[in-house]
Amino acid sequence: MNLRNLRIGTRLAVGFGVILTMLIVLLAADSFFSANNRRQMIAGLELSNTKSALAANMKSSLLEGGIALRNIGLQSDVGEIDKLKLISKTHRARFVEARDKLIASGVSEQEKTLIASINQLDAETEAPNKEAYKMILEFNSEEAVKVIATKIDPLQQKAVLEINKLVELQAKSAQDLAADTELRGKHLTMILFSICAVMLLIGAAFSVFMTRSITTPLRDALGIAQRVAAGELAFHEGANGSDEISELINALKEMNDNLHRIVSEVRVGTDAIATASGEISAGNSDLSSRTETQAGALEETASSMEEITATVKHNADNARQANTLVISASDFAVKGGREVGQVVHTMNSIKDSSRKIVDIISVIDGIAFQTNILALNAAVEAARAGEQGRGFAVVASEVRNLAQRSASAAKEIKTLIGDSVEKVDAGAKMVDAAGKTMEDIVSSVKHVADIMSEITAAGQEQSAGIEEVNRAITQMDEMTQQNAALVEQAAAAAESMEEQAAALARTVSAFKLEQNAGVARLVRPAKSIAASEMAKDDSSLIARAGRLMHIMKSDN
Structure with missing residues (x-):
């Protein structure tokens, strides 16, 4: 199994899992063996305590039975004797029961020997017991006590001694069991320590194996990084695997x-x-000489353009003053034309008013004529009326006189108005002629003013064009001076570029590559680009100056 195909986290998890598994197995074994040893010790102690208790019951039953037997020998009452005999039988039964249980619990050879000795002594006491009971029943207490003291008590004492040995044997067995348990615990501890040592060795070996599976690729990655840091790039080593370090090496x-x-x-x-x-350094030398020549020519052109500019400005000022005078004359002519027009309008109004007055006088004359006729009619009617109409006749006579006087005055006014109308007609004709003449004058003045305005506008445009040409030439001069400075800067930049290129080449030479490695790229110097842009600006300014000179010629 190739560990390089496992992720570092997976490897660490496997390593810790193995160590934890061994630790769990060790703890489980320790718990199992310790519990087993403890169970064995508890079982042995319980058996020993049980045997000790049974032996103690045998001893107490034997002693209590002997006491009951001796008490029987001292009694003379049959009822008490029967009670004591019952007590003695009870203790005898307890003794036998304890002995049987002791034998049934399992006994060792020494215990068998002691139990056999106790049984032997018990069997030997059977005949003296019968003899003593017989004497007691015969009420021979002295002989019975003598038999008990001389035959039964010695046997019981021997039996008690054997039972004590049995109890001591159980105590010794418990001590031996405790010592054996302690010894087994020590052996178990040694075994567990041995297993722990083996597991530690296995864990250490596994840890070293896992650590080397991580540190060895890391050293490889460190070696690659150190080679790159030392400038050695002529290697193409990778890693096979899918863990993080393999990815790191491939990334490096x-x-x-x-x-x-x-x-x-x-x-x-x-x-x-x-x-x-x-190449830039060589081109800058040629560009410097051409720039100096161009600067001299531009200085001469600038001085000539300044003189032309002054002349054109003077002409433009004169044209502007003439245009101002023509505009003033045109304003006066227009004003006179408007006044003549007003006079013509006034004369026409007077003419119209005269005609209206003539019409009104004609109406008045007609009214006077009709009034005269009415007065005649009134006088005729007054004459017919006689004396009653005399007063009315007088009034009619006065009205007739007034009508006649009104008609006479109307005729005189009509005559005067007619004469005035004729004179007004003549004046209106003269004013009409004067108005037409003023209109011709105003039209001529306006035409002259328009021509002068065009001349003034052309002069201003010419002046502005000359000024723009002058500014363009001045800018060209400034640009030429800047070109000259830029050429010097370009030369200095070319030298600095050569030095920087050499320094960069020395720096890059620290990296070790294969032969003929790399891809060429063309580099256009920034200063050369700036010089070409300045040349384009010069060409643009010269073209603008040529167009302006052409406009000036066409205006002239």
């Missing part, structure tokens, strides 16, 4: 390839810069 390889390509292009670029800087 890709970085090295990109640096290799960039350094190759930079080397080619430095060579191109060196070549271009030499």
